[in-house]
Amino acid sequence: MEAVKVEKKDCKIVVAVDESEESMYALSWCLSNLISQTTINNIVLLYVKPPPPVYSSLDVAGYIFWGDVVRALEAYGNDLVKSVMGRAEDICGKFRIDVNVERMVGSGDAKDVICNIVDRLKPDTLVMGSHGYGFFKRALLGSVSDHCAKHVKCPVVIVKHPEKI
């Protein structure tokens, strides 16, 4: 068969990134396999910060240190966002392909936030690491990728890091 040019179209891909090697590998997989030179490629790097911990008002230690703890956690969270997004953008740069990269940061339970944002952005594809927790945690809690694969409306790519298989 002869190769024929496919019509140029706009393509939006959401890649869920976090601190894990697996999510960076998923981003690399996406850049290797889903980016076409015949489309306008838009990648949304989505990072979800965990929700802040909730302390009881009767917790004395919490009462004394609450302000400091919150500030420290916020600073740590912001550093983490910068670190993860920086790594992700470095990976995008290394591929030297024509792609528009946008950052998006959510906060809360990762699986709900990812589903809500995908529902809002209506991307062509969602790409994420498998976030395997092992048998017990998976059986009890389920995994973020399981949940998203079931609930989002667009195609979902679940990528496992080869070294963790």
Place this chain on the structure above:
Amino acid sequence: MEAVKVEKKDCKIVVAVDESEESMYALSWCLSNLISQTTINNIVLLYVKPPPPVYSSLDVAGYIFWGDVVRALEAYGNDLVKSVMGRAEDICGKFRIDVNVERMVGSGDAKDVICNIVDRLKPDTLVMGSHGYGFFKRALLGSVSDHCAKHVKCPVVIVKHPEKI
């Protein structure tokens, strides 16, 4: 950024096909999004026939009609294979892209057969429909795509038919 040619490599994609519109849509998605002009593209169309029904030897009707029933089911199964593979190859043809298409037919429980074949072929990607069963069946039985996403070692793309969402 400037578009740069990616090094040519061999790429094998297994697409699980069945009688559903969703699996044909998944194949179309694969051909639209995962086929690059810079790779040698090999698609394995994998169809899994259900295992033959098991009757008790004490079942009188089964005893009388067993031979005919088996033959009729086998003929129906073979017709189904031809029909599904024919549709899938028609879709591949319509895309007019440079792709080698191979048929593969397995028999048994779809989720186990797909996992075993992916384990053996070691493709770059597995593509499949979501095979949504609705809440109760999914909760009780799980779905083929859930199982495969958890157990195969390569990236898995789960595609939902837009009309069924």
